[in-house]
Amino acid sequence: MINSYNKKVLEIFKNPMNMGEMKNADGVGKVGNPRCGDVMYIYIRVSKNKKGEEIIKDIKFQTLGCPAAIATSSMMTELAKGKKIEDALKITNKDVADALGKLPPIKMHCSNLAADALKKAVDNYQGKFTKDNECVRCCSGGSNS
Numbered sequence: 001m002i003n004s005y006n007k008k009v010l011e012i013f014k015n016p017m018n019m020g021e022m023k024n025a026d027g028v029g030k031v032g033n034p035r036c037g038d039v040m041y042i043y044i045r046v047s048k049n050k051k052g053e054e055i056i057k058d059i060k061f062q063t064l065g066c067p068a069a070i071a072t073s074s075m076m077t078e079l080a081k082g083k084k085i086e087d088a089l090k091i092t093n094k095d096v097a098d099a100l101g102k103l104p105p106i107k108m109h110c111s112n113l114a115a116d117a118l119k120k121a122v123d124n125y126q127g128k129f130t131k132d133n134e135c136v137r138c139c140s141g142g143s144n145s
């Protein structure tokens with residue numbers, strides 16, 4: 001399988017950018033891939049630009065997964081870094097896969113994690129979900145009304 005990855009995917013897999021845990025992140029998003037059991041965490045640090053708009057100042061990932069999952073995590077963090085939150089949320093899983101060139105068809109499901117994890121991290125930052133992805137209204141003892 002490793003031979004069917006393109007050069008770009010393999011290079012990023014070997015030298016991923018923005019990998020690791022972020023202490024005291026402003027938002028944490030966790031997603032799992034039900035097909036293989038792999039797990040991805042995205043950590044974001046939020047700041048404001050000169051116009052007072054919220055931007056993703058820093059972003060990191062931790063992925064327990066295959067080379068495609070690690071490469072897509074890394075690419076997504078590069079695409080999102082420095083962007084306004086509203087623009088970062090427009091990044092799709094397809095954008096991430098396209099930026100990597102081509103993924104083997106059997107690995108396309110692996111690219112479905114990264115953008116979803118970023119959305120979860122923003123949800124956590126905005127107080128809609130806990131860092132374990134529990135809805136603060138119904139899963140964490142919050143009001144369900």
Ligand code: FES
Pocket residue numbers: 033036037038065066067068069107109110
């Ligand atoms: Fe699990 Fe790729 S095989 S994310």
